[in-house]
Amino acid sequence: MALLEASGIGKNFEETHVLKDISLTLEKGEALAIIGSSGSGKTTLLRCLNFLERPDTGVIKVNGETMWDAADPATQKESEIRKKRLHFGLVFQNFNLFPQYTALQNVMLAGELLAKERPDYKVNKKAIHAELEQQAKELLGQMGLSERANHYPHQLSGGQQQRVAIARALALHPDILCFDEPTSALDPELTGEVLRVLRDLADRKTTMIIVTHEMHFARDVADRILFMDGGVVVEEGPAKELMDHPKEERTKQFLAHYSE
Amino acid sequence: MFFVSVILERLSGAFLLNCELFALTLLFALPLGLVVAFGSMSRCKPLSAVVKTFVWIIRGTPLMLQIIVIYLGPGLLGMTNPWPTGSGGRMVAAVVAFVINYACYFSEIYRGGIEAVPKGQTEAGQVLGMTKPQIFFKVTLLQVIKRILPPMGNEIITLVKDTSLANTIANKEIIMMAKEYSAKGLIWPLFSTAIFFLVFVGVLTILFNWLEKKLDYFRC
Numbered sequence: 001m002a003l004l005e006a007s008g009i010g011k012n013f014e015e016t017h018v019l020k021d022i023s024l025t026l027e028k029g030e031a032l033a034i035i036g037s038s039g040s041g042k043t044t045l046l047r048c049l050n051f052l053e054r055p056d057t058g059v060i061k062v063n064g065e066t067m068w069d070a071a072d073p074a075t076q077k078e079s080e081i082r083k084k085r086l087h088f089g090l091v092f093q094n095f096n097l098f099p100q101y102t103a104l105q106n107v108m109l110a111g112e113l114l115a116k117e118r119p120d121y122k123v124n125k126k127a128i129h130a131e132l133e134q135q136a137k138e139l140l141g142q143m144g145l146s147e148r149a150n151h152y153p154h155q156l157s158g159g160q161q162q163r164v165a166i167a168r169a170l171a172l173h174p175d176i177l178c179f180d181e182p183t184s185a186l187d188p189e190l191t192g193e194v195l196r197v198l199r200d201l202a203d204r205k206t207t208m209i210i211v212t213h214e215m216h217f218a219r220d221v222a223d224r225i226l227f228m229d230g231g232v233v234v235e236e237g238p239a240k241e242l243m244d245h246p247k248e249e250r251t252k253q254f255l256a257h258y259s260e
Numbered sequence: 261m262f263f264v265s266v267i268l269e270r271l272s273g274a275f276l277l278n279c280e281l282f283a284l285t286l287l288f289a290l291p292l293g294l295v296v297a298f299g300s301m302s303r304c305k306p307l308s309a310v311v312k313t314f315v316w317i318i319r320g321t322p323l324m325l326q327i328i329v330i331y332l333g334p335g336l337l338g339m340t341n342p343w344p345t346g347s348g349g350r351m352v353a354a355v356v357a358f359v360i361n362y363a364c365y366f367s368e369i370y371r372g373g374i375e376a377v378p379k380g381q382t383e384a385g386q387v388l389g390m391t392k393p394q395i396f397f398k399v400t401l402l403q404v405i406k407r408i409l410p411p412m413g414n415e416i417i418t419l420v421k422d423t424s425l426a427n428t429i430a431n432k433e434i435i436m437m438a439k440e441y442s443a444k445g446l447i448w449p450l451f452s453t454a455i456f457f458l459v460f461v462g463v464l465t466i467l468f469n470w471l472e473k474k475l476d477y478f479r480c
Binding site for chain 1: 378380381383384385386387388389390391394398399402403406477478479480
């Protein structure tokens, strides 16, 4: 059984059909890249998976458990959606770090708030906090940011901020980590450090969905690529195969822009 | 015979009323303003329309008029007078008028501050599994406070001087007290009231500068 199964996802904004009947599956440990031009619906798809947008049609299942069924209001309760979101992590294009917290605090905040819901929180407060801090420091270390743990976001470069944001998402151990154009807001010389982290995560078999414009990166790092256009999946296949031998005319046109 | 020290002492005593009105207004209007702000931002269209109309009326009419309406209105409408008799009642009525008026002004400052926080902050909180109250108190609030400090400082300084309007319904605050002397031909006490306001506002200015410095450690 696939880790993630989304089927028939549709989303309309007013009269515009942004997503039309999108289906995708993702195996555990797989890295999926979603490519396509602006306005093709790839970001909206990612936002639907994280319940930042509510799909008008379709079903989302994780590990066979229904997270969202557009036809079943029982799956759409706000309180449950909050918990279901934890299956997914999302790294934003603009990082969206919390400016009043240090890098370390950014990574720890959500974990601490969730820990308060644990029944043993009051008794083990100190141990839980120490464990969260330990884990956050390790994650920042993994991102190459040990020296920056006590810096505030405005004291960090864009690439460093994005790596903190990745550590923050990883801290909650999501089943699937989503990236929404993680390097698009960065200066060209800073994209490398973020892409290296993504490559490292892929090597560790992190289950990922990456919306990206970095074609070389998608080809080298992703297992599979999905090409979207006009709110539908035009073509889907193993990364190198799709990049090197696209079947659909629309895919060929799109990729031609990047090979120049 | 007028003794300078006696006059200054009586002016100080009257200024206490200004200070009391100032403190009570802040105490109630700061939280009430937040409630009004949430009302005007509500997704429930009728509620937000009612609140916005109310804010328009309060901000669109003179505070002096509001004080009179609140003090005399109930009686003129044939209701039993809600205000206690005597000077205590006049003070309570003034506090109520000030709280309503300032809550509306504060609500607009809050609204501006809350709407200026990027949507991405809320979304980041959401995808990290935070509840709405957690997002507001742990993520948004401090950013809002940082943004609204300068306009709040401005509004609160205005409040210091507006407290004089309490004399509209014969609350014996400092200006009213000083005018009693000028009616008797002694003009300097009236001018000297400026010192009281200047010192008070000076302290507030220092306080707000200090607060802004305190929140200087992050940018948003």
